[in-house]
Every structure is written in C-alpha cells, then in structure tokens.
Amino acid sequence: MKYLIILAAAIVAVAAQAPKNRATSSTTTTGKPLAPKLASPTPKPGDFALNLTFVLTGKSIPTKDSNSKVDGYVQVFSKTGAAEEVLVGTTDTLKDNDNPEWLNVFWINWKRGTQQKLHFIIKDHDTLGKDDDVGEVTIDVDQYVDKNQDLKVPLVPEGGELLIKRTQPTRFQLYARNVPHKDQFNGKSDPYVEVYWRVGKEGADHLIGSTAIINDEENPDWKETFEFSNYQKGTNQYLFFKVLDSDALTGSDFLGELLVEADPYVTKRATKITKLTKGDGITTLGITPV
Numbered sequence: 052m053k054y055l056i057i058l059a060a061a062i063v064a065v066a067a068q069a070p071k072n073r074a075t076s077s078t079t080t081t082g083k084p085l086a087p088k089l090a091s092p093t094p095k096p097g098d099f100a101l102n103l104t105f106v107l108t109g110k111s112i113p114t115k116d117s118n119s120k121v122d123g124y125v126q127v128f129s130k131t132g133a134a135e136e137v138l139v140g141t142t143d144t145l146k147d148n149d150n151p152e153w154l155n156v157f158w159i160n161w162k163r164g165t166q167q168k169l170h171f172i173i174k175d176h177d178t179l180g181k182d183d184d185v186g187e188v189t190i191d192v193d194q195y196v197d198k199n200q201d202l203k204v205p206l207v208p209e210g211g212e213l214l215i216k217r218t219q220p221t222r223f224q225l226y227a228r229n230v231p232h233k234d235q236f237n238g239k240s241d242p243y244v245e246v247y248w249r250v251g252k253e254g255a256d257h258l259i260g261s262t263a264i265i266n267d268e269e270n271p272d273w274k275e276t277f278e279f280s281n282y283q284k285g286t287n288q289y290l291f292f293k294v295l296d297s298d299a300l301t302g303s304d305f306l307g308e309l310l311v312e313a314d315p316y317v318t319k320r321a322t323k324i325t326k327l328t329k330g331d332g333i334t335t336l337g338i339t340p341v
C-alpha cells in the first residue's frame with residue numbers, strides 16, 4: 052500500500068514536469084531542433100524514466116548510547132522539486148552493529164532533470180526511550196545515477212558513512228521433473244520449493260519465498276513468479292532451492308536441494324535445468340527467467 056501511494060506521488064510529480072521534459076528532447080514532431088531549456092545534462096537514451104532499485108549499507112554509524120553499538124535503521128524519503136518529501140520506506144533494525152548491511156530493497160521512479168532528491172535519516176532504536184537520530188544525508192538522484200548508482204556519502208552531523216548501491220532484480224519461475232514417490236498411501240509426492248539467496252557458498256540464507264504445494268504430482272509446474280530483488284552483479288551471490296514433499300501427518304520430507312551461482316545464471320538468461328543434489332539422483336529442477 053505504502054508503495055502504491057509513492058508510485059501515485061511519483062506519477063503526479065512526473066506529470067507536473069512533463070512540459071519541461073518535452074523541451075529537453077532534441078527535435079519537435081515537425082523535426083525542428085529545440086533549444087534545451089534545462090541546465091541538467093542531456094539525457095542519454097533510455098535514461099528518461101528509470102525504476103531505480105537500491106540497498107543501503109552503513110559504515111561506522113555513530114551512537115548516543117555508551118553501552119553498545121548502534122541498533123540502526125534508516126528512513127528513506129524522496130522529494131521532487133519543491134514538493135514535500137514522501138516516505139519511500141524504512142529498513143529493518145540491525146542490532147548492535149555499526150557497519151550494518153541492510154537487506155531491504157527500495158525503489159523509486161526517476162526522471163533526469165526533475166531535481167529529485169533522496170533523504171536518508173539513520174536512527175538508533177531504543178527499547179526504552181525514543182529512537183535517536185544518529186545521522187542523515189540528502190543526495191541528488193541525477194548525481195547518484197551518474198555515479199553508476201553506487202555512491203558513498205558522509206553522514207551529518209556526527210560522522211559515519213552511508214553507501215547507496217543499485218540492485219538488478221531478476222525474476223523466475225520453477226518446475227520439477229521426476230519427483231520421487233514418497234507418499235506412503237497413494238505414492239506420488241506433494242512437492243513444493245523454498246527459495247533463498249545467500250552471499251557465498253556457505254553464506255546465511257535469506258528467504259525469497261515458497262511455491263504452493265502441488266498434490267500428487269511428479270512433474271510440477273509452479274505458477275509463482277519469484278523476484279530476487281537483492282541481486283547485485285559481481286558480489287558472489289547464490290540462489291538456493293530446497294525441494295520438499297508436504298506431509299500433514301509426519302511433517303515435510305526433504306527431496307533434494309540446489310545451489311545456483313547467480314551471476315552466470317542471470318547473464319545467460321536461459322532456462323536452467325539441473326539435477327538436485329542430496330536427492331535420489333533423478334529429480335531435476337528447472338528455473339525459467341521471466
């Protein structure tokens with residue numbers, strides 16, 4: 052719901068800017084060149100309305116609490132031109148960590164030359180009293196895009212840094228073939244898949260989502276589309292799939308798993324069919340980019 056409101060605000064903001072932006076295109080419909088009226092750099096092709104997705108990392112975030120490190124979270128606001136700023140979202144709180152890597156992915160619609168700003172307020176969560184502001188910074192979104200959507204900025208007034216870095220969300224669907232018959236009564240399994248991502252082969256798993264359970268099916272095609280919104284090229288990320296047989300009485304049975312290196316998979320953008328590991332040696336999992 053929050054995002055819908057922001058989207059609506061962004062559309063209004065974009066609509067309000069429409070006449071100005073038309074003036075930045077190099078030709079009119081009659082082919083006559085138009086003088087650019089804005090001081091901002093000439094837009095590159097495809098630069099006009101981008102959906103920017105990003106994550107946040109803190110470095111040496113200060114705290115007012117003398118007993119422990121910061122329990123930090125960030126409020127993200129966006130502002131276009133003279134309009135009032137709107138809340139884009141808030142990260143989770145990462146406890147006792149002055150170098151927090153927040154996993155939350157934010158997105159904004161960006162249009163060059165509209166004086167769009169992002170305002171970040173870093174807070175220290177306090178279980179007893181009011182949460183303290185421990186730093187803030189405002190960035191110009193055009194400049195952030197010109198820095199390849201990878202920007203490190205100092206926080207005011209007490210130091211520390213915030214890194215804002217783009218993600219490249221990638222979507223896919225799943226199917227399996229030759230799921231073993233594990234059900235004691237009528238044979239066929241009731242398979243479903245849990246989908247995670249991690250950094251490094253042995254990294255901690257972060258849940259992306261689960262498929263529905265498909266009853267009595269050895270060749271399930273799951274309908275859900277999953278989005279790996281934290282995908283960042285070149286950061287050693289993996290997708291991890293756990294295939295299970297749902298059983299209401301005895302709990303789920305493990306059927307096999309699969310670890311997929313994210314970069315080669317995303318680069319190829321082709322369906323990947325792989326035999327599950329730790330399974331019966333026959334079951335395969337298909338990952339289809341959407």
Ligand SMILES: *[C@@H]1O[C@H](CO)[C@@H](O)[C@H](O)[C@H]1NC(C)=O
Nearest residue numbers: 058102104158160220278280
């Ligand atoms: C921008 O990307 C995010 C992440 O993929 C998505 O959830 C959101 O709907 C997109 N917004 C628009 C306006 O397309």
